[in-house]
Amino acid sequence: MRILVLGGSWFLGRAIAQQGVDRGWDLWTFNRGRSGQDVAGVRPVRGDRKVQSDLKRLADAGEWDAVIDTSSADFAPRWVLAGARALAPVSSRYVYVSTVNAYRGWPTEPLTEESELLDAPADADEEFGRDGPAATCYGVQKAGSERAVIDSYGPNRVVILRPGVILGPGEYVGRLPWWLHRAERGGTVLAPGAPGKTIQPVDVRDVASFVLDQAAAEYATGGAYNVAAPIGHETMGSFLTACLDATGSRGVLRWVPDQTLIEHGVRQWAELPLWRTSVGAWAVDSTRAQAAGLRCRPLAETVADTWAWLREGGAPVEHPRWVEHGIALEKEARILAALGQ
Structure with a gap:
């Protein structure tokens, strides 16, 4: 090819x-x-x-x-x-x-x-x-x-x-790196929404493999494809637990309901990356891509490999979106204090 x-x-x-x-x-x-x-x-x-x-x-x-x-x-x-x-x-x-x-x-x-x-x-x-x-x-x-x-x-x-959301080693947006660094700090970690909330990030390496298969005539099926992990493949709870495990953190997740976060003015998608209350944010049907060969590894593997990349000195290409992500520690502390933490 x-x-x-x-x-x-x-x-x-x-x-x-x-x-x-x-x-x-x-x-x-x-x-x-x-x-x-x-x-x-x-x-x-x-x-x-x-x-x-x-x-x-x-x-x-x-x-x-x-x-x-x-x-x-x-x-x-x-x-x-x-x-x-x-x-x-x-x-x-x-x-x-x-x-x-x-x-x-x-x-x-x-x-x-x-x-x-x-x-x-x-x-x-x-x-x-x-x-x-x-x-x-x-x-x-x-x-x-x-x-x-x-x-x-x-x-x-x-x-x-x-x-949808692509994560993995080399990420330039800063969503997963922020969560990993926050997990590493430990303490009480503000966890958004409910642990059972389904999310659909996909590993950059799995996207790359699917892209190449679609470029190859012997594999390609043509048309349009939603490229996301299957609905139900992962949850916010499994994601944040993987962040704690990967960093060896002794932090404790404190799950805070959506409405409480909204009342405290937490910006969705940015201050607590991957958190969004909209019905369709994590309701992207990717069965067509799966039938065409998309395979999605466990999110815990993506998390662990990204942490290893960061520990080895990995740094993304400078991009303005990196600084958009993450809640200020002072704001997180204020919210947790208001909840009696």
């Missing part, structure tokens, strides 16, 4: 590149070379997908069996469209990593691949959707990017993957 990864130097893109090399594939990457490091064994091409001459130079290096796009989170649909148009004549298929945020109903309702998507044109610019709720803009842009890829390749040559 001759594969081109747009990105390929950090987190999911890096995991894809590493696994592709491990499979013995001819793995190429395209990025600006400003963040992360190339995986040993890849063929890097430096360039900016916003620069037409760079795209032409990249296309001239083809052909590829598949293009895997992991780097478009910060690109408006019009840039995805330009890149897809340039690469369509020199590649057989396009695997686009989108997000569940592209659904109109996320996170307020359960989702399947048939759920309605947000609406954006394939050539939308960076400002499209910014006049609506801030939380929706990202999903609007990704929905437009999906359309850009399909318009360029046609539906039969495109695989759309819509992950």
Whole structure:
């Protein structure tokens, strides 16, 4: 297999590149070379997908069996469209990593691949959707990017993957690292909601494996897939217990009801990462992806391996979302004190 990864130097893109090399594939990457490091064994091409001459130079290096796009989170649909148009004549298929945020109903309702998507044109610019709720803009842009890829390749040559929360070694968002560092500190740990609450994070390495399978003609089944752990696979209780176990912490979980946290002004999804009360936040049907080969390892393994990565000096590529996560110790203490802890 001759594969081109747009990105390929950090987190999911890096995991894809590493696994592709491990499979013995001819793995190429395209990025600006400003963040992360190339995986040993890849063929890097430096360039900016916003620069037409760079795209032409990249296309001239083809052909590829598949293009895997992991780097478009910060690109408006019009840039995805330009890149897809340039690469369509020199590649057989396009695997686009989108997000569940592209659904109109996320996170307020359960989702399947048939759920309605947000609406954006394939050539939308960076400002499209910014006049609506801030939380929706990202999903609007990704929905437009999906359309850009399909318009360029046609539906039969495109695989759309819509992950929810991706965790694991190399994470740049900071959700799991925050919980691990909080567990390590010990003491009474404010645990959100109920321990039996189902959650659906998926390991970055499992996503990478599924992405590569969808890029390979002998495995690919095409279409769109929700990429999340099966509903009921893990709970908030099993996740936080794994954090305590991985760090060797003697901390004690103090479970606090959702309504109490809301009354104390705790910001969902951010101050206590992975905590969200919306009905659809962890109700993403991924049975189609499982039938196509998605396998999700136990979350405890993801937690332990991420802690090992951090202990070995692992550090993510600098990203502004890292500082968004985690409740201040003073605020946590105030809430626990109000509950008699």
